[in-house]
Amino acid sequence: MRRLLSPLYTMEWLKISTSTELVRVQTDDIVFVAADGNYSDMYLFDGKPYKMTFQLHYFDEVFQTLRDNFFVRVGKSLIVNKNYISIINITAQELRLNGQALRCDFRLKASKEALKDLKARMEQEGDAL
Numbered sequence: 001m002r003r004l005l006s007p008l009y010t011m012e013w014l015k016i017s018t019s020t021e022l023v024r025v026q027t028d029d030i031v032f033v034a035a036d037g038n039y040s041d042m043y044l045f046d047g048k049p050y051k052m053t054f055q056l057h058y059f060d061e062v063f064q065t066l067r068d069n070f071f072v073r074v075g076k077s078l079i080v081n082k083n084y085i086s087i088i089n090i091t092a093q094e095l096r097l098n099g100q101a102l103r104c105d106f107r108l109k110a111s112k113e114a115l116k117d118l119k120a121r122m123e124q125e126g127d128a129l
């Protein structure tokens with residue numbers, strides 16, 4: 001979800017450094033991160049996955065340090081940007097992510113328990129859909 005630039009808003013950048021590269025990405029551009037064994041796939045608003053040499057818990061820890069943390073863990077294998085969540089369907093075990101800034105819609109699978117927890121957390125925060 002791209003925000004209009006104003007004097008009060010400063011973009012936050014996630015910096016991921018490995019032995020061979022440094023990746024900088026605006027946190028608003030991250031739609032979700034999915035576990036893939038010892039790696040993680042980071043999906044940006046353009047829909048392309050970027051393979052990262054870190055497990056999902058690394059991203060979980062880094063997101064906790066952000067000033068504006070709008071990322072939420074969904075079960076064991078997903079971290080999603082809650083600003084892009086449009087539908088939580090517990091029966092179909094599906095989480096839909098979309099928004100004006102996205103070039104595609106995402107349909108993600110998650111366990112019923114994980115989706116129930118996410119729904120309850122978002123309702124508590126006042127972010128109910």
